[in-house]
Amino acid sequence: MHSSRAADPLTAVTDPPLRPLPERAVALLRSLDAPPRLAAHLRLVHDVAYELADWTERRYPELSFDRAAVLFGAATHDIGKTAHTGELSGPGSAHEEAGRRLLLEHGVEPEWARFAATHAAWAEPGTGIEDLLVSLADKVWKDKRVRELEDLVVGRLAEVSGRPVWEEFLALDDLLDRLGADADRRLAFQAAHPVRPVRP
Template identity: 70%
Template sequence: MTTDTALSRAVRGVVDPPLLPLPDRVAGLLSGLECPPRLAAHLRAVHDVAHQLADWAERHRPALSFDRDAVLFGAATHDIGKTVHVRELSAPGAAHEEAGRALLLGLGVGAGLARFAATHASWTEPGVGPEDLLVSLADKIWKNKRVPDLEDLVVARLAEAIGRPAWEEFIALDDVLSRIGDGAGDRLAFQASFPVHG
């Protein structure tokens, strides 16, 4: 599979499991950056999970005010800095976070959307909104990684917005995260089917 074909398939090809394609704007950014296909596959998987979380929140917790489009763009670009720090695709590191924000800003993306590249791993920072929390949550639950501190923050936001006890919101969130997490094996296999380097 050539790099262009692999990237195109990772971004919008018909795949198993069925995953929503990345938005055209993001696909264009990734193509222009010669994004590694595995990174594009990861972004697609996280974007799909963010869709599921946003759908759930809108249907079941409509009192939670958040910018759906920002969440979806943030999920689709959160690791874009790994086009610069490719080593971080297979090794730990945080250099991609600020690099991703700077890269997006340099490509003309507004600061409000570019921020997710830097905030997706720092959900305890001041000023973190529900959009940042949802992007961070999608970036964990796509592979069924449960992070209690992050989930507690989401539960607190939900309880505050809805006016219900936190334990009720915990049960509701746990239920949806467990359901989404059940598909983690297929998403991981999808990501692993693409090469790290172009």
């Protein structure tokens, strides 16, 4: 995934191409002066979420889910790291609730702002398929596999399709293997962008 080190991660042309973020997400990230590495990360997770949403729509036409919410959620799930920049290069969860509050303060509807808080809380009761897809994208972009999360997704999909759980597991596993194969390129794209904004 090649791009110029100085290129804006929100618009950089890459090979293979990354899909553009939703315009509303781009405007928010620009208004908050999002660090380049955060912008790169959000673009990568959004791109994987797009693939997951496409696959889900094709394989489960009977499943009703809010695709636009999934894509916006993936594009903004870590927006709280604009306030907690230490969590860009180290562990921490302060960005989760901070991100949800930040989105609400900027007029984002609660049902779309929630992903900033739920992307790391996928095991909580009442978690929807949209939350699970955003959480899954946030793991598989770097080829991280989390069995408990994947089992939750498979369970929901098997309920909808009526097919056996093992069949849905194999289908999802195959997709995640394919998505994970590009992890090195994604990691390189993210690493090429600095944690702190570059000042002219």
